Amino acid sequence: MKTIIVNGTVVDTEPRPQVVPDAAVVVEDGVIVSVGPQPDDLAKGTEIIDARGGIVLPGFVDTHRHVWQSVLRGIAADATLSAYLDLVLGALTPAFRAEDVYAANLWGAIEALDAGVTTVYDWSHIQLTPGHTDAAVAALRESGVRAVFGYAHRGTGDADRAEDEVRRVRSALLPSDDGLVTPALAAWGPVYGSVEAARADWALARDLGLRISLHATGAGPVERLHDAGLLGPDVLFVHCNGIPDESLKLVAGSGGTASVAPAVESQMGHGHPETGRLRSSGIATGLGVDTVTDVPGDMFSVMRAAFAAGRAGQAAPELTASDVLGMATIEGAAAIGMDHRIGSLRPGKQADIVILDAGAPGLAPVHDPVAAVVTAAGTATVDTVLVGGRIVKRGGRLVSVDVDRARDLAVRAARHVTTQARTTSAR
Structure with a gap:
């Protein structure tokens, strides 16, 4: 199957974001074949997507999101980090049934696709039972999003480790690294657990070929991993607020990467988002929504939060x-180890593509397409989305999933979880 996107303003991102003049994007069997002049000979059965008046660019990559929290939207808008942990992980998490996780992951993945996020790293710490895990993966698959499923043990204590479950996920649920949903280990690391548990998790992940992601802020986490010989190019550090300069040098020297969630970090009080310090240290840095319990779930909001924070004050590099x-x-x-497959329109990569309506109110007129995407576009301007060449949104409407059914499931899950949590706390 061949698809050609024509007449749009094409913005590629490799090696840097730039407009590609007079370009058509040719896709065949889910892979980008070329970005350049429109072919004269159109094979029979070729689908033409007319992007006239639109901006064509790679799908957004969300490097850190707790997708299962989609049914808790806005529930912790005023919360600090500690209050969020008490409410969401302490009170609400135990109320989730497997079917609630399915509904939440499906709704969260749909939200991502609707906003042009074609790849999401799902840092999933809702593994209360194997059934919860199966439900989370099933929902991601059903949605059509490209996802990294980061399995986190059901709790932060050393006794909560479930090595057999990680092996089951790898062998039975997600044995391939070539599918739309691929596995990783979301580790509590030496931040919440012991160094000994971290050693065991790192050994497990590396034995199974899984990349590792962990939350880390301030002094301590990087140093402990360095002392234990656990740093490496397969480790993704999330947040990184207040990490000392010497620690950033250790991460950079190991080839480690980072994910920053500027909206959440600013709102919950983690500290100033460290995009500038990370990138100036030579660390590949991605952006993440983190949690919709207190911020929007689209990459446009995250980009604007990063842009504003990165230019605020004299200390931060511009x-x-x-x-x-x-x-x-x-x-x-690159931060999640997938730049060989996604992230740009380079031929040979997966056709994860977004078309924005550049004539929409609030976006037109467009003088600089790159600046327009970052400063003015929004979810309402996302006209068309392809994942692996498959159209999941067209004409501003999702076409690959039953949105009404997914919304109903999400509403019912939210009602059950919040009611059950209130009932439990009243006892």
Whole structure:
């Protein structure tokens, strides 16, 4: 099957975001074949997508999101980090049934696709039972999103480790690294657990060929991993607020990467988002929504939060709109180890593509397409989305899933979880 996107303003992101003049994007069997002049000979059965008046660019890459929290939207808008942990992980998490996780992951993945996020790293710490895990993976698959399923043990204590479950996920649920949903280990690391548990998790992940992601802020986590010989190019550090300069040098020297969630970090009080310090240290840095319990679930909001924070004050190196769009695409793909497959429109990569309506109110007129995407576009301007060449959104409407059914499931799950949590707390 061949698809050709014509007449749009094409923005590629590799090596840096730039407009490709007079370009058509040719896709065959889910892979980008060429970005350049429109072919004269159109094979029979070729689908033409007319992107006239649109901006064509790679799909956004969300490097850190707790997708299962989609049914808790806005529930912790005023919360600090500690209050969020008490409410969401302490009170609400135990109320989730497997069917609630299915509904939440399906709805969260649909939200991502609707906003042009074609790849999401799902840092999933809702593994209360194997059934919860199966439900989370099934929903991601059903949605059609490209996802990294980061399995996190059911709790932060050493006794909560479930090595057999990680092996089951790898062998039975997600044995391939070539599918739309691929596995990783979301580790509590030496932040919440012991160094000994971290050693065991790192050994397990590396034995199974899984990349590792962990939350890390301030002094301590990087140093402990370094002392234990666990740093490496397969480790993704999330947040990184307040990490000392010497620690950043250790991460950079190991080839490690980072994910910043600027909206959540600013709102919950983690500290100033560290995009500038990370990138100036030579660390590939992606952007993440993190949690919709207190911020929007689209990459446009995240890009604007990163852009504003990166240019605030004299201490932070200045970011450009081009830098920010890169972090939301190709650099984010590099941060999660997938830049060989996604993140740009380079031929040979998966056809994860977004078309924005550049004539929409609030976006037109467009003088600089890169700046327009970062500073003015929004979910309402996302006209068409392809994942692996498959159209999942067309004409501003999702076409690959039953949105009404998914919404109904999400509403019912939210009602059950919040009611059950209130009932439990009243006892």
